[in-house]
Amino acid sequence: MSEIEPGKKWQIATVTSVRKESPRVKLFALNLAETTPHRAGQYYDIRLTAPDGYQTQRSYSVSSSVVHSDSIELAIELINDGEVSSYFHDVVSSGDQIEVRGPIGGHFTLSPNYSKPVLLIAGGSGIAPIMSMIRSKRDAANASPTALLFSFRTEADFLFRSELVDQVKTNVGFHLLPVVTRTAARENSSGILSFGRINRDSILSAIVSLTGNAGSPASGYPQSLPARAYVCGGSGFVEAMGNHLLDIGMGLHDIRTERFGP
Amino acid sequence: MINNKFFGRRRSEPTRPVPPGQYLEDGFPVLSAGPTPRVDLATWDLSISIGGSTVGTWNWESLNALPQTDIHTDIHCVTKWSKQDTDWRGVTIDTLLADAGVETPTGFVMAGCEGGYTTNVPVPDVLEGKGLLVHTYDNEPLAPEHGGPVRLLIPHLYLWKSAKWIRSLTFMDQDAPGFWERYGYHMYGDPWREQRYTND
Ligand SMILES: Cc1cc2nc3c(=O)[nH]c(=O)nc-3n(C[C@H](O)[C@H](O)[C@H](O)COP(=O)(O)OP(=O)(O)OC[C@H]3O[C@@H](n4cnc5c(N)ncnc54)[C@H](O)[C@@H]3O)c2cc1C
Numbered sequence: 001m002s003e004i005e006p007g008k009k010w011q012i013a014t015v016t017s018v019r020k021e022s023p024r025v026k027l028f029a030l031n032l033a034e035t036t037p038h039r040a041g042q043y044y045d046i047r048l049t050a051p052d053g054y055q056t057q058r059s060y061s062v063s064s065s066v067v068h069s070d071s072i073e074l075a076i077e078l079i080n081d082g083e084v085s086s087y088f089h090d091v092v093s094s095g096d097q098i099e100v101r102g103p104i105g106g107h108f109t110l111s112p113n114y115s116k117p118v119l120l121i122a123g124g125s126g127i128a129p130i131m132s133m134i135r136s137k138r139d140a141a142n143a144s145p146t147a148l149l150f151s152f153r154t155e156a157d158f159l160f161r162s163e164l165v166d167q168v169k170t171n172v173g174f175h176l177l178p179v180v181t182r183t184a185a186r187e188n189s190s191g192i193l194s195f196g197r198i199n200r201d202s203i204l205s206a207i208v209s210l211t212g213n214a215g216s217p218a219s220g221y222p223q224s225l226p227a228r229a230y231v232c233g234g235s236g237f238v239e240a241m242g243n244h245l246l247d248i249g250m251g252l253h254d255i256r257t258e259r260f261g262p
Numbered sequence: 263m264i265n266n267k268f269f270g271r272r273r274s275e276p277t278r279p280v281p282p283g284q285y286l287e288d289g290f291p292v293l294s295a296g297p298t299p300r301v302d303l304a305t306w307d308l309s310i311s312i313g314g315s316t317v318g319t320w321n322w323e324s325l326n327a328l329p330q331t332d333i334h335t336d337i338h339c340v341t342k343w344s345k346q347d348t349d350w351r352g353v354t355i356d357t358l359l360a361d362a363g364v365e366t367p368t369g370f371v372m373a374g375c376e377g378g379y380t381t382n383v384p385v386p387d388v389l390e391g392k393g394l395l396v397h398t399y400d401n402e403p404l405a406p407e408h409g410g411p412v413r414l415l416i417p418h419l420y421l422w423k424s425a426k427w428i429r430s431l432t433f434m435d436q437d438a439p440g441f442w443e444r445y446g447y448h449m450y451g452d453p454w455r456e457q458r459y460t461n462d
Contacts, residue, residue, distance in 0.1 A: 008446070008459050008460065008461060008462075012263055045458075047283070048265045048268045048270075049263060049264050049265055049268065050264070050265070050268050050269050050270045051264055051266060051268075051269075054269075054270045054272070055282070055283065056270060056283070056285050056342075057283040057284075057342050058342055059341060059342065081271065083270060083271040083285070086271075087265070087267075087268055091267045091268070097263060098265070099263055104446070104459065105445065106444075106445030106446060107295045107441075107442075107445060108295070231297075235291060235292045235407075238292075238297075239292070239297070239298060239407055241297075242296065242297025242298060243297065243298070245297060246297055246300065252296055252297065252299055252377045252378075253296070253377070253378065255296050255297050256295065256296060257294065257295065257296055257297060259291070259292055259293060259294070261291065262287070262289040262290070262291045262292075
């Protein structure tokens with residue numbers, strides 16, 4: 001192939017805003033000179049270069065809707081001792097320049113016009129590419145059945161909370177099931193949260209909300225399964241969710257995954 | 263461009279250089295497009311076909327009965343991590359071809375996996391000990407999430423070429439893109455030339 005694929009060249013992006021979304025996650029809006037529309041679920045590579053020439057790269061998913069292509073949002077979680085995430089959290093501010101290339105990736109993507117029931121499962125900052133899917137469907141006025149099972153540590157880690165709750169109110173097809181893994185603060189929390197870990201039962205209730213069909217309780221297999229599931233988060237989380245989805249009878253090809261860390 | 267306030271946290275000093283854009287990882291992260299497929303050893307087999315006809319099929323027992331090769335090597339994942347000094351055991355592609363009693367093929371080979379994942383490699387890159395089917399990592403059976411029971415290992419290329427849960431090797435005259443290659447990942451994938459994506 002002789003033609004240069006669009007979006008795969010390094011370019012310098014300008015940070016136009018930095019917002020603290022939770023104690024551990026900041027949202028960065030990046031303005032791109034060379035714009036290639038992304039598909040919901042894709043990511044960008046970031047390259048940092050130290051004054052002595054040392055370089056390092058990491059990948060970050062686009063969390064913004066596909067309708068905005070000249071500006072993208074990244075949701076970056078601070079990892080303890082993390083080389084790149086701590087640079088973003090401690091140093092990067094509005095007006096800074098960052099070298100990026102993208103959008104990259106093609107399997108973990110969802111078309112904004114996808115009309116079959118889809119189950120989205122996110123752990124922590126794994127919500128980033130899934131948020132792009134939800135926002136893109138919203139901007140395409142697509143109210144087809146979508147359920148989000150979202151697992152996070154404490155109530156303060158409920159990323160994009162008001163926007164997601166707003167979706168529930170305005171979009172009849174959208175179902176939100178937030179799950180808090182650290183249950184200590186259970187008492188003074190609000191009604192929509194459940195506590196513990198996402199297990200087979202929480203997945204089955206998400207599917208019921210999607211398809212309105214409980215299946216036969218004895219078999220534990222729902223009668224109608226979502227057409228597709230997207231799972232994103234840390235590797236252990238994705239592994240566990242993938243196993244649950246296979247257990248309830250979903251096909252290997254209908255489950256798409258993105259793994260963020262070890 | 264230089265990020266003035268970026269100094270890097272070079273965590274472990276590499277014993278050997280790492281390819282451009284890679285960082286050293288002590289753990290063993292997982293990259294796959296889907297969940298870990300369930301592979302039943304009782305029915306697992308691996309077949310090799312050349313020019314459209316099957317020239318050999320091995321099950322778990324017959325694969326293990328072949329001469330085994332140990333390899334100590336570094337691995338490089340396109341998601342930016344590299345891991346040095348990893349130990350694997352398995353059967354070289356040379357051994358499989360010799361066992362099948364066929365002439366060394368030329369051209370390209372497509373690896374096919376449980377779940378339908380594929381990846382393409384030039385034949386010389388899997389010969390002369392450069393490509394193995396491995397079943398043991400660090401003296402333990404290869405874990406399912408890392409591609410067990412058996413994965414391909416071609417350590418000099420980015421790790422997506424080392425297809426997990428391998429079931430077939432299809433030798434062909436012409437190159438063709440596999441699963442990630444169709445999504446814009448590089449046809450060859452040399453980490454030292456940083457061939458991550460098409461046109462790199
Ligand atoms: C395709 C893709 C998309 C991604 N999208 C996002 C995104 O949208 N938002 C985001 O925040 N991250 C995302 N990541 C993860 C990101 O690329 C980095 O791996 C992460 O920010 C850590 O980099 P670091 O340099 O800060 O830490 P490093 O210096 O690389 O690591 C420091 C230590 O933390 C461990 N570690 C690394 N990552 C994690 C983790 N996630 N959880 C726990 N421990 C970890 C490492 O093993 C190491 O011991 C994505 C990764 C991939 C492959």
